[in-house]
Amino acid sequence: MARTFATAGGLAVLLGWGLTAGAQDAPRPLPTAPALPPVTAPAAGLPIPVPDAVPEEAPARRSGLESHSLPAEIAEDTAAPSARGYGPTAVDDVGFLKTLLSGVPAIANGTIRTFGWLEGGYTGASTGTGPLSVQPRQNLYGNEFIVNQIGLVVQKPLKQDQLDWGFNIRYFAGADAALGQPKGGIDDPPGNERFGQDFRDLYVSAHLPILTDGGVNLKVGRMNSIIGWNGFLAPYRPFYSSDYQFFYSQDGAFTGALAQLVVNDQLDVWSGVTLGANTFFTKRSSNSVCYIGQINYWLTTEKRTRLTASTYLGPDAIFAAPGLNGDFVSMFELRVQQNWSEKFTQVVQSNFGWDTNTAVGTGSWFGVYTVGIYHLNCEWDVLARGEWFRDVRGTRTGTDTDYSEVTLGLNWHPNAWLELRPEIRGDFAGAPAYGNNGTRTDRNQLTGAMSFLIKF
Numbered sequence: 147m148a149r150t151f152a153t154a155g156g157l158a159v160l161l162g163w164g165l166t167a168g169a170q171d172a173p174r175p176l177p178t179a180p181a182l183p184p185v186t187a188p189a190a191g192l193p194i195p196v197p198d199a200v201p202e203e204a205p206a207r208r209s210g211l212e213s214h215s216l217p218a219e220i221a222e223d224t225a226a227p228s229a230r231g232y233g234p235t236a237v238d239d240v241g242f243l244k245t246l247l248s249g250v251p252a253i254a255n256g257t258i259r260t261f262g263w264l265e266g267g268y269t270g271a272s273t274g275t276g277p278l279s280v281q282p283r284q285n286l287y288g289n290e291f292i293v294n295q296i297g298l299v300v301q302k303p304l305k306q307d308q309l310d311w312g313f314n315i316r317y318f319a320g321a322d323a324a325l326g327q328p329k330g331g332i333d334d335p336p337g338n339e340r341f342g343q344d345f346r347d348l349y350v351s352a353h354l355p356i357l358t359d360g361g362v363n364l365k366v367g368r369m370n371s372i373i374g375w376n377g378f379l380a381p382y383r384p385f386y387s388s389d390y391q392f393f394y395s396q397d398g399a400f401t402g403a404l405a406q407l408v409v410n411d412q413l414d415v416w417s418g419v420t421l422g423a424n425t426f427f428t429k430r431s432s433n434s435v436c437y438i439g440q441i442n443y444w445l446t447t448e449k450r451t452r453l454t455a456s457t458y459l460g461p462d463a464i465f466a467a468p469g470l471n472g473d474f475v476s477m478f479e480l481r482v483q484q485n486w487s488e489k490f491t492q493v494v495q496s497n498f499g500w501d502t503n504t505a506v507g508t509g510s511w512f513g514v515y516t517v518g519i520y521h522l523n524c525e526w527d528v529l530a531r532g533e534w535f536r537d538v539r540g541t542r543t544g545t546d547t548d549y550s551e552v553t554l555g556l557n558w559h560p561n562a563w564l565e566l567r568p569e570i571r572g573d574f575a576g577a578p579a580y581g582n583n584g585t586r587t588d589r590n591q592l593t594g595a596m597s598f599l600i601k602f
Contacts, residue, residue: 210449216377232521237381242602265380267597282387316347330428360408390535394542436460454481467544472501509541529555547577
């Protein structure tokens with residue numbers, strides 16, 4: 147219990163460092179209204195004409211979410227793309243495939259959306275060449291260029307003002323598809339660890355206008371998780387590398403059924419069942435039926451502060467280190483997203499949980515991180531992430547120790563379809579945990595990476 151309170155306290159402390167940057171960043175000026183026509187003096191005895199007022203230009207619609215995040219990916223399934231004044235263009239807003247296929251009526255009128263991306267990169271590592279131990283993920287091959295993802299999406303998003311049905315087909319191939327290959331997947335087991343294929347999403351959906359004005363959204367099939375701020379797919383994460391919580395305390399995708407109750411524009415509640423960690427229409431184990439749930443709440447209608455609480459419960463709900471899985475996982479997440487201004491967003495997230503009856507007893511883990519994204523201008527973003535993660539008894543990573551990492555990065559997006567994302571990252575452990583090709587010889591690891599992301 148004391149650790150739980152300490153984690154909650156850490157959330158408040160980490161969130162505090164964003165106050166100064168948010169306060170000093172001047173708000174973006176509002177659009178200037180066009181000048182009114184000059185008033186000409188009328189002839190004597192006639193009333194002076196008053197020109198009609200020029201309506202103020204409506205601000206761009208904003209979801210309050212950074213485009214490069216898992217929450218934005220989830221929102222993409224049910225809402226029109228949201229414009230932002232700063233930051234990279236959302237992958238579903240680029241429009242190259244829509245223009246190319248404009249002869250298809252359903253695509254031309256927006257009933258069906260299709261888009262895709264290509265990501266690759268090079269990572270230099272102090273611990274050597276080949277697959278790196280523990281972290282970083284997903285750029286896990288030291289001193290090597292890899293093609294991480296080639297993605298293609300065809301989806302029918304749900305209309306939110308009427309009874310409607312939809313679907314989502316999100317296919318991708320590359321090194322990440324091999325890394326995240328689900329049990330029962332189309333490439334299980336992958337024949338090439340550097341290039342596989344997978345359906346990250348393959349589900350049908352429906353909107354039911356019941357219970358509240360916002361109604362209920364349903365999804366059944368293979369789908370991305372709702373837990374975590376960092377996405378697995380390249381257009382939905384800000385860095386090339388991923389955090390410890392993402393890879394060791396969350397399940398990135400599953401087969402199951404989810405229901406979202408949209409209480410109002412500020413509050414929504416998710417609840418559902420899954421077949422266990424990373425499955426493709428099969429159960430992870432004989433009894434791996436799990437519960438997943440989440441509550442999201444924006445404090446104000448301006449959508450500056452978003453509070454999230456999530457849970458995932460059940461046998462084999464989250465992967466354990468080889469040979470160290472138990473019989474029941476309990477995982478909880480707390481998250482705050484703070485939009486300090488149009489230019490600066492900060493996220494603080496904490497995951498903690500335990501797995502009972504493992505080979506070494508009850509294994510537990512807990513951690514906290516903060517991510518800051520500052521949009522210097524319309525082409526450049528500065529990124530920073532700091533994290534601490536504790537793996538008690540080593541049931542997550544294979545080594546019983548504390549981990550921490552600091553990552554600094556840039557995102558240059560000179561146009562809608564291209565992003566270049568360099569980063570430098572330092573990882574630190576309390577015991578030898580880092581190495582390559584299965585070895586664990588180092589307590590520290592330095593990586594420098596450069597990735598590109600092409601969206602179409």
